[in-house]
Amino acid sequence: MDIVIIGCGAAGGTAAQFARKNNRKALITLYEKGPYSQYSRCGLPYTLSGEVDPDKLIEFSHEWFQKARIDLHLTTPVTKIDFDKQYIYTTNGEKKYDSLIIATGVHSHAPFPIDTKKHSFLRTLDDAHHIQRMATRGTHIAIIGAGPTGLEAAEALIKRGVTVTLIEYYSSLLPTMLDSDMAPIIHDTLMKRELLSLTLNHEVTSIDGDMDIHIKNRKTGDKRTISADFALVASGNTPVLDLVPESMTDRGIIIDERCETSKKNVYAIGDCSQYRDITGAPCLVGLGSIAVRQGKVAGINASGGKAVLPPLLNTRVTKVFDLEIAAVGPLSTGLENPLVSTFRGSSRPLYLPGEEIRVKVMATRKGKLCAAQIIGPGAAQRINAFATAISCNMTLQQFSGIETAYAPVVSPVFLPSTLACEIALRKQ
């Protein structure tokens, strides 16, 4: 059995590993257009502070894949797939497949043509090395895009003594992660930081040779110019769909619960794929956590096993300075007439000093939990409890009844999450 995988990111690399685990005999061939084997893309922002050596992000080396008898070809882009003949073509030759897994990832896009001397994305180890070289103490770097990558990079660069200007197209921070009513506290935290300035609701209209970044207020139309030494562009990504016919795609390559595309024995996983979320809506994948889970499912199915991918929860977290921010499920704007409640509580009972925890909960009008957003200590683990509840179709009533762990130094007797659900219940 010949399994071919295109792309050795988190999705493709994981698929190869699980195909091998599941099938000791299959021939597994993995093509990667870049020069590095599987590494943690999500770790890239942390290299910018100098705390993490970019090369440490490589999680599975070329040797590791060799030992697992996975034939990894680096710097080998796949240029064409013949789905009828079941062949893929590279710059070096061709290869027949029985099962094919497409994990081609995304293109980053910029509001202006990228000149690598002056601008960079933060998608690859080479990008990280490059920005590290440019980001010397006292430099001024403009970051375009205030999503998780932009904010994580901003924090890392400030640690290094770089002055940062964040420019965001939308009117609130982390616009794909938080509803606009949850974002202001992050804004307040960032505003207190030295070396950081923030410009929301502005479009970058152009950038000129001297690194003058021309921006326009999306509300008033007012124009301004920001002069920086370098620009880090983190304003969004688009699935790489070059190798597949339009019939297989929507915004990404459409897959079913086996991660299989409309072509038999052809799977797609990771950021290039599109799957349904818990509301049934088609959803692009932009998270490493989903990429590895899809890699596992596709690797098992492609090698003759049976695995199923549950609907996407989009459980996500980031940490910006001291704020841990997590979310699960769609934004409120992605839900039809949801029941919504918010709650601000403390991490501990009132008689002990605690940290603020903000929770937003969303449910259907019938009370079925469908989304949550949390800011504060333990947000990731708190959101994981919501993810567990949503994945078993729990109601507000059931979730707020769960016996949670209580000890005054650790947690109050009723969690902020529980109280947010009770408020929603009362509204029902």
Place this chain on the structure above:
Amino acid sequence: MDIVIIGCGAAGGTAAQFARKNNRKALITLYEKGPYSQYSRCGLPYTLSGEVDPDKLIEFSHEWFQKARIDLHLTTPVTKIDFDKQYIYTTNGEKKYDSLIIATGVHSHAPFPIDTKKHSFLRTLDDAHHIQRMATRGTHIAIIGAGPTGLEAAEALIKRGVTVTLIEYYSSLLPTMLDSDMAPIIHDTLMKRELLSLTLNHEVTSIDGDMDIHIKNRKTGDKRTISADFALVASGNTPVLDLVPESMTDRGIIIDERCETSKKNVYAIGDCSQYRDITGAPCLVGLGSIAVRQGKVAGINASGGKAVLPPLLNTRVTKVFDLEIAAVGPLSTGLENPLVSTFRGSSRPLYLPGEEIRVKVMATRKGKLCAAQIIGPGAAQRINAFATAISCNMTLQQFSGIETAYAPVVSPVFLPSTLACEIALRKQ
């Protein structure tokens, strides 16, 4: 409608509050044998360091109850219940009831007769005040019992400059919370502390007038004497069953899912009650978190509403020095032939410095999750995700498939909890 509640602890006080919320017209009378209105018993150990004023633990004052039109009688023990006539009797008089809620709590017990000048429990605000007075810098206090209360008190006393000797009957720490294979790391942490010594697997045989505590090694029979200035006894509690006939009790007052006893319109809640756990086994209640949830259910049912208590999960947490320790479900010894796995991982991906997280997972042979124990940062919130999963009857397979939140500075792509479940799955 006349609702009478006996005991103004977390259970009784909460019952009164929910009875009032649910029924604006009911007459609610609350009898408390002690001089204080509802306070946090779980907060008592933290008063010993001097960080928390014991009086700050009062969560609902006498005035608060008055405003809620709840007739609270302090220092008024109920001496008898006539279940046929539906009357209770106190030292001051009698009172008819339509619904009765019994929340009489527990007696603490000691391996020797308590002399309050030299020994104390840590069950009441008065106990806390008393120990605070005795625990001056340089004093040597013996703590008998290394459960959560004993360990929390030890930490608080050491902060105050008190020398502490912990004496535990069983051979491992936190014996009702952790399996013996999970406890050694706590032992190691405690052993590193100055001012603290630890004696496991020893029975206190007697104590004499000079505060010589005579102990016997339960394995070897060897006898020793520990000389201390004061003894804090935290070696266990027994439900107060004095007011009810034996027919209503087993080890505690037996209740159903409405918190109702075998007598109609008579409810029992909190530490004096006995309910079934998730395995169906009868289980005493020893947690404030359960007491308030039972209070809510009984308060609603006693006042004409409808509420149901799910089986007890016994979700519990404590923090000892820097170790957060949490558990849910029975110990492995309380399960019949469970599937068990343990895992030691990090709080973050390998390329970032992280803290150790130890997880133990237990499931039925068919793979249904039934218990977990976690030591490490975020243990409480991590165990809450297990509690959520167990309360929806999730399998190891389902739980390990849940899309958890991932960002390198916060959490690895596969949680230690997830990996522990995968190991158990492979054993299945």
